Structure formats: C-alpha cells, structure tokens
Amino acid sequence: MRTPFRAVSAVAVVLVVFGIQARGEPAGPLAHLARVRPGRSARVSSAAPTRSSNWDNRRIEPGARHVLAEIEGPATIQHIWMTFPVPEPSWLGRDGNANHSELVLRMYWDGAEKPAVESPVGDFFAAGFGQRAEVRSMPVQVEGGDAYNSFWPMPFLKSARIEIDNQSEKPLGSFYYHVDYVNEESLPADTPYFCAQYRQEFPTASGRDYLILDAEGRGHYVGTVLSARARSPEWFGEGDEKFTLDGEQNPSIWGTGTEDYVLNAWGMGVGTFPFFGVPILEGEWGMVGWRTTVYRWHVADPIRFQQSLRVEIENAGWISEDELAEGVHRGFVERNDDLATVAFWYQVGQPKRFTELPPATERVLPNLDVIIEGKDLLAGATSEHASLSLQKGYPWTGEGQLFIDNEHGQGAWVEFTLPVEKEELRQLTLRATYSYDFGIYRIALDGEEVRGRTDFYNESVEVRELNLGQRRLSVGDHTLR
Structure with a gap:
C-alpha cells in the first residue's frame, strides 16, 4: 500500500442500542446499569487526608518507587486516572520533571513476585517514545495528552499492588491519581488476570519476525500498542x-499489512477511535527518522486461546534502491526499524515472563544522525535584514536553537555552513521550530x-523535522540558505 500519509478529519460517533433480551432482561453496552449488583465501590487516591488541605499530590524522587494502591480482594479495579507535569521546565518544576517514558507502571495480582503489568506509562496509554498525545478510545483515554485514564477491568482474588517506578534523573512532582474499584462478594476461581507487557528492539533483528507476546495458559488477547x-527511507507498514x-505450527x-492491522488503509492518518487509532505520526513520506504510534484494541474481537499464544509482526515494507541488492524489488522487503510494543491480554493464572524491561536509558531511541547544533551553525552564519542569536529552551537540543529574528519581512535571508568530512549518501533533515509568529521561507x-x-x-510552539532529501555531498563546506 503505497501512500502512507494522508489527512484525516473525522468524528467517531458510537450509537449505543439499549435493547431487550428474549427473557426481558436489558441488553447492550449499558445493560449492567439496569441491574443492581452486590459489591461496594471504593477508591485509593493521592488526596490529602484532611479537609482543610489541598495537598492532593505526591512527589516521586529519582530512582524511587511509589505505591499507588494496595487492595485486598476479591475486588475489581474499574478505572485508573493519573496526571503529572510536562517534562520541560515550568512552574511545577524549575528544572523539569520526569518524562512519562521514564516512569514504569507495574501491577501485581494475588501476591505474585513478578508483575503482570509492566510498561512505561506513556506506552501503556498509547503514546510512545516519550511524546504526549491525546487518545480517545474505549479502554484508554488521554485528554489533551495530560489526563491519563484506563478503563480496563482488572479483577483479582486476594490482593493487588500498583506502583510507579521513577527511572529518571529528575523527580516527578505534583503526581495525582485515583484508583477506583469494587469490593466483590466473590469471584470465580478461574477469573483471569489483566496483563500488559512492554517490549522493544532498537533495531529489529533480521531473519525473524518481531515478537509482541509469548504467553502460556488460557485467556484472550485484547490489544496492541506499537x-x-x-x-x-520509504515506508515500514507492510509487515x-x-x-x-x-x-x-x-x-x-495472518494479516495483510501493518496499516491494515490497525484498521487503516492505504497508509495511516492521525486520528483516535474506540478500537483503533494513530495518536502520533510525525515526519514526511520517505524520510529516515519519522515516527508513529498506533493502537489496536481487540475489545469487540478478542483473540481466544486455550494453551498458548504467540503474537508477532513482520518488519517489512518499501525501501530505497540504494539499500537493496541488485534485482531485489523495493516494494516488499525486510527492514530493520526501531519498534516498541505493549501487549494487552487476560489469562487464567500468573503470566509467563517472556521478556525483561530495559532501563530508561536504553529505552531512549539511539541517535542516527550527524548533528550540527545551533551553536555551530551560528559561528559561520551570515544574514541580511535578520539578526541571529542562540535561544535556549527545553524543545531544543545542545545549547539551544539558532534563532532568526526577521526584522525586515520579505527579502530577509540567512546562510549557514554545513561541513562534510566524509562523502557518503545521507538524508539531510532540518529540525525547525514552528510558532504562532513565524513566516514563510x-x-x-x-x-x-x-x-x-x-x-x-x-x-x-512545535519542533518538526523537515526532509531536505537524500544526497551524496562531497567533502568540504556546503551552504544552506
């Protein structure tokens, strides 16, 4: 499927039909509300213990773990909500806060030593690579990229423990949370546990498919974040x-392509829907380094298994001819991109550990680039009708971005020197800032x-990467204007 990027403007409307079953009982997604059931609702939260205090948040120091909830069963967790500051410096943290990719969410059921849920917070809520994104799906909803909600039901028989591990070098201040649950009179002995596991390969290995889940037991698979x-160059989404x-054996x-699996077609478009979505899609067609996060919830169509389940996906797609052997078709070949996933499933009994979570420092995407920072560009820059300076700030790497103050309007220009030490085919990418008072160049x-x-x-204010094309530049200085 050849065209991977397209604009999407859509409103998802879910019509709920509240019907009547043959025996006269309510039917439909809201049917459970029409019958009073045994049990008692409860909450664990970060609320201040006294009415006169508004100190309703917690602070998690670097390297520390915070227990959100320890609950006795039988019970079912119905909803988890949390929010915390953005990572950049702000009034909630002079030097910034931990990024949600550096925060690990773990859940333990019925006294288990190993977690049944283990994932960076961002990936669990369908926003990968440390980026924030709004999500409007049925089981997971993230308002404005800031308010994280999970509606996955999480039953347990004896006990539950939920914790956050701050693996950042920065603290996490102003961490607010709710854990809403129901104390049950009883639950069946074969009640399945909710499970979720993060895994990554930076890059994927050749000669085999990328592993998402390797489970043993009886249960059903309910979702993927990828x-x-x-x-x-080109397009990854044919796996x-x-x-x-x-x-x-x-x-x-067996599916027909990555964009098909996440219920898109002929590429992907940004949008979030009840059972599938693309919260993040950054970059331009064909460029190295573009990023995407997608989700596919199998809520209406869970994948049922009785003994075991192995979930994999091919890392395959289009590729540029310079990376291919002679005579190989460029339209469907193995690629070696960076992939990270979270598998979501329910199973009877504790889950098998099939992977280990790497530390936060290894969950950062490795640098692929030869980077010329703003400071180095400024040293050899010239301009007309524009003043140049180094502007420091969170979104920019190194010591800051090269800021162009256009004092003239149309006709202003600036030139930079790009030194090339080795002649080779490279993609040129300009990391540029977009803002409310910037113009056309x-x-x-x-x-x-x-x-x-x-x-x-x-x-x-938003930083984007612009594709300047693939070029073989000779050794020496080149001019970008």
Whole structure:
C-alpha cells in the first residue's frame, strides 16, 4: 500500500442500542446499569487526608518507587486516572520533571513476585517514545495528552499492588491519581488476570519476525500498542501481524499489512477511535527518522486461546534502491526499524515472563544522525535584514536553537555552513521550530532549491523535522540558505 500519509478529519460517533433480551432482561453496552449488583465501590487516591488541605499530590524522587494502591480482594479495579507535569521546565518544576517514558507502571495480582503489568506509562496509554498525545478510545483515554485514564477491568482474588517506578534523573512532582474499584462478594476461581507487557528492539533483528507476546495458559488477547521509527527511507507498514495459537505450527490468524492491522488503509492518518487509532505520526513520506504510534484494541474481537499464544509482526515494507541488492524489488522487503510494543491480554493464572524491561536509558531511541547544533551553525552564519542569536529552551537540543529574528519581512535571508568530512549518501533533515509568529521561507542547498515555500506558522510552539532529501555531498563546506 503505497501512500502512507494522508489527512484525516473525522468524528467517531458510537450509537449505543439499549435493547431487550428474549427473557426481558436489558441488553447492550449499558445493560449492567439496569441491574443492581452486590459489591461496594471504593477508591485509593493521592488526596490529602484532611479537609482543610489541598495537598492532593505526591512527589516521586529519582530512582524511587511509589505505591499507588494496595487492595485486598476479591475486588475489581474499574478505572485508573493519573496526571503529572510536562517534562520541560515550568512552574511545577524549575528544572523539569520526569518524562512519562521514564516512569514504569507495574501491577501485581494475588501476591505474585513478578508483575503482570509492566510498561512505561506513556506506552501503556498509547503514546510512545516519550511524546504526549491525546487518545480517545474505549479502554484508554488521554485528554489533551495530560489526563491519563484506563478503563480496563482488572479483577483479582486476594490482593493487588500498583506502583510507579521513577527511572529518571529528575523527580516527578505534583503526581495525582485515583484508583477506583469494587469490593466483590466473590469471584470465580478461574477469573483471569489483566496483563500488559512492554517490549522493544532498537533495531529489529533480521531473519525473524518481531515478537509482541509469548504467553502460556488460557485467556484472550485484547490489544496492541506499537511505536515505530524508520531507520531506512520509504515506508515500514507492510509487515503482517501473525497469531499462533495453542502450539500450532503456523499462525492461523495472518494479516495483510501493518496499516491494515490497525484498521487503516492505504497508509495511516492521525486520528483516535474506540478500537483503533494513530495518536502520533510525525515526519514526511520517505524520510529516515519519522515516527508513529498506533493502537489496536481487540475489545469487540478478542483473540481466544486455550494453551498458548504467540503474537508477532513482520518488519517489512518499501525501501530505497540504494539499500537493496541488485534485482531485489523495493516494494516488499525486510527492514530493520526501531519498534516498541505493549501487549494487552487476560489469562487464567500468573503470566509467563517472556521478556525483561530495559532501563530508561536504553529505552531512549539511539541517535542516527550527524548533528550540527545551533551553536555551530551560528559561528559561520551570515544574514541580511535578520539578526541571529542562540535561544535556549527545553524543545531544543545542545545549547539551544539558532534563532532568526526577521526584522525586515520579505527579502530577509540567512546562510549557514554545513561541513562534510566524509562523502557518503545521507538524508539531510532540518529540525525547525514552528510558532504562532513565524513566516514563510524557501530553503536552498548550494544554490539549488530543496524546499519551496514552507510555512513555519503554528498555533503553538512545535519542533518538526523537515526532509531536505537524500544526497551524496562531497567533502568540504556546503551552504544552506
């Protein structure tokens, strides 16, 4: 499927039909509300213990763990809500706070030594690579990228323990949370546990499919969050998903492409829906380094297994001809991109440990680039009708971005020197800031226009990567204007 990026403007409307079953009992998604059931609702939260205090948050120091809830069963957790400051410096943290990719969410059921749920907070809530994103799905909802909600039901028989592990070098201040649950009179002995496990490969290995889940036992699979960063040009999303059930030799459920698995078609478009979505899609078609996070919830169509389940996906797609052997078709080949996933499932009994969570320092995407920072660009820059300075701030790497203050308007220009020490085919990427008071510019390399009129206006400050194309530059200095 050849065109991976497209604009999406859609409103998902879910019509709930409240019907009547043959025996006269209510039916439909809200049917449980029409019958009073035994049990008693309760909550554990970060609320201040006294009415006169508004100190309703917690602080988690670097390297520390905080227990959100320890609950006796039988009970069912119905909802978890949490919020915390953005990682950049703000009034809630002069030097910033921990990023949600550095916070690990763990859940333990019925006294188990190993967690049944283990994932970075962001990935659990369908936002990968440390980025924040709004999600509007049925089991997971993130308002404005800030208020994290999980509606996955989580039953247990004897006990539950939920904790956050701050693996950042920065503290997490102003951490608020609710854990809403129901104390049950009883639960069946074969009540399944809610499970979720993060896994990554930076990059994926050749010669085999990427593993999402390797489970043993009886249960059903309910969802996937997948984040990908392209290490090669072109398009990653042709890899098929594969579900191998109960020891069969070959997968009996075999898909037709990554974008098809997440219920898109002919590429992907940003949008979040009840059972599938693309919260993050950044970059431009064909460029190295573009990133996406997608989710697919099997709520309406859980994958049932009786003995075991293995979930895999191919890392395959289009690739540029310079990376191929002679005679190989570029439309469907193995790639080696960076993939990270969270598998969601329910199973009877404690889950098998099939992977280990890497530390936060290893969950950061490795640098693929030869980077020329703003400070180095400023040293050899020239301009007309524009003043140049180094602007420090959270979104920018190194000592800050090279800020161009256009005092003239149309006709202003600036030139930078790009030193090349080794001749090789490279993709050129300009990491640029978009803002509410920025204008329109053209971009040229060594006198050749590589991007036409490019509008850098945006309602809010946002850093984006612009593809300047793949080029083989000779050794020496080149000029970007």
